[in-house]
Amino acid sequence: MSGTTTSGAVGSAAGEPAAGGEASAQDALAVLGMVAYLELAAFSRLAADAGLAPGLGQRLELSGLARQSLDHLDRVRDRIEELGGELEPVMAPHAGVLVEFDTRTVPSTWWERLLKAYVGYGVADDFCRALARTVDERTRQVVEEVLEGEVHTDLVVRSLAQAAQSDPTLASRLALWGRRLAGEALNAVSAVLDAHPEMRPLLEAAMADERGADAQQRLFALLTAEHSRRMGRLGLAA
């Protein structure tokens, strides 16, 4: 990572005519660093889920999804390097970002675990996507491609929706669990914003077109709407 300040000077960092030059490269690296860490965390989590899967087929499927997270991480690394950064120092400030969240949301069943993967980390992905709105075109593309179809949507939606439909008690327990996950996920986003004041301007810019009192409230409204949409896909009350 270069030691340049975030002056507004227009430059062509990484040989690419970015709108904001150096400052925008720093912003892009901040977002990429967070995405990189989230992919590594997703890898660890999916691998752990795989180890606890009730059958060999699901274990293989989840292991394959864990591998995809590392493939995503490679693409993020490539973009970081194109921007003149290095993976480790760029992602290091975000290491451990989910520890508090994970400690506060320990799933007690396989279904809770699956739902956490889908709606809990879904919030983190939406947060990254939102922040990436105003970074350079190429970086935004990478972030969106990497996060698209994230968190093993098919497997999770299929089996969770089926289970919830056939068992109303499970469905209402999972709806409750989903609300708890969303609340804790928003707390985690707050903590990230508190710990990284350098992200505030990026957030302000990204939320310029959203309605709400301030940037954080707009972000939370957006994240909550996406969460509700996700719960709706599972047939669960948000």
Next chain:
Amino acid sequence: MSGTTTSGAVGSAAGEPAAGGEASAQDALAVLGMVAYLELAAFSRLAADAGLAPGLGQRLELSGLARQSLDHLDRVRDRIEELGGELEPVMAPHAGVLVEFDTRTVPSTWWERLLKAYVGYGVADDFCRALARTVDERTRQVVEEVLEGEVHTDLVVRSLAQAAQSDPTLASRLALWGRRLAGEALNAVSAVLDAHPEMRPLLEAAMADERGADAQQRLFALLTAEHSRRMGRLGLAA
């Protein structure tokens, strides 16, 4: 998996002129199933190790090694399918083979964990390599390629050897741990052979050129020698 018996009839299963026909395809599938399961187990273990790594660099390195295990698994799957088998049913009989071993060898430090990865699972790899001696040429090649340089040799040897050299107390503790791991690994191999009597003829054939009273003793002598070689590379007493 086909439901054929292991008659000695010479056939050209999977369109390949194998020496023993159907019987040899069944033997090849038995070995491949075990290797496949060991790769999946290696994936889970390396991913778990990655999550516990003391630094981000090691976490990334171990995660990458976990991914390699799944790449290996893909190659084994390809060969299984070439032989007319299917991954899940072929590997299912070996699922859980390491559970007892893992329960009996819980590492209490990061160093013990690394050593377990190298010498504990090294025994399992050697066992597969030994069994693969008499299966068809192409299967043997796949098994050898997949197990070659297994268990993240470089990372482990480098850091373990350095640590042991600079700390004699650690070195003697690890030497003791290595002996315990080897003993438990040999117990695990015995358990596999007891649970899979169909592997006995394969073992007899594979050990024909080794010295020893019976096939299992020959195998154990071979596995012990390989274990000593591995400990030697680390500068530890076997």
